[in-house]
Amino acid sequence: MSDAGVDDSTVAPLCGRLRENWWRLALIAATLVMAAFAWYEPLVAVFTVIPVLTWCWGLARSDRTGTVVGAILLALAAWILLPRDLGLSGQWVPSVFDVCLFLPILTAVICLVGIRGERSRGLPAIGFCAFAVAGLALGGYTAVWYSEGDTGNEGVWPGPSGLRVVEGEREGGSGGFSRQLDATGDRAPERMRDYLSSRGFSSQGDDSPSICRVNGVVLTYKVCAVVEDISPTMVRVSWWI
Known part of the structure; x- marks a missing residue:
């Protein structure tokens, strides 16, 4: 077999998979980029990435449903992460407590609606219940951490550019x-x-x-x-x- 034949047999299936899963890669890449710039709040960054990764690689089956639900999860991630990437916050930006306590529940509902009829819901339900429990536990830990006054950057640090x-x-x-x-x-x-x-x-x-x-x-x-x-x-x- 020629080198060209070996290359074709290796590259063709890979290109086919990339064409089939481009939307998964795009959604995951966009979420990871936003999370990377918000890594100064690692708990928020990780919790926001988990639903997108879980949906794109573990739950989604059809391209149409997968893209629609994935786009909704991406929009939710952008609402949480983009203001942090830009140094913004306030009453329209979810706090770390909002993320820990409400994000698991909200994403579980979105994903369970998306996978209805595509596959058995037993395993996803168990997984998202575990995610919700983890959110409650980490939310409680974060509340104790904040009650001790361990102050984060909170939009003050690092200050304006040029100074x-x-x-x-x-x-x-x-x-x-x-x-x-x-x-x-x-x-x-x-x-x-x-x-x-x-x-x-x-x-x-x-x-x-x-x-x-x-x-x-x-x-x-x-x-x-x-x-x-x-x-x-x-x-x-x-x-x-």
């Missing part, structure tokens, strides 16, 4: 921790305030120097920050939950 940003030491104890950063550069105080305002932080309407925002759609929590002008070219920001 030199250095993170300070964390302050606090068992009641909670705050994080701090110093930013230097041209018009640093003004640019930092504009940066935080664009990410949903606003004044509380009283004499408090804090600016706050609420994260999450259903299960919400508040993040607050204080911006302190050190000089016209230096600003210090402290934030906590």
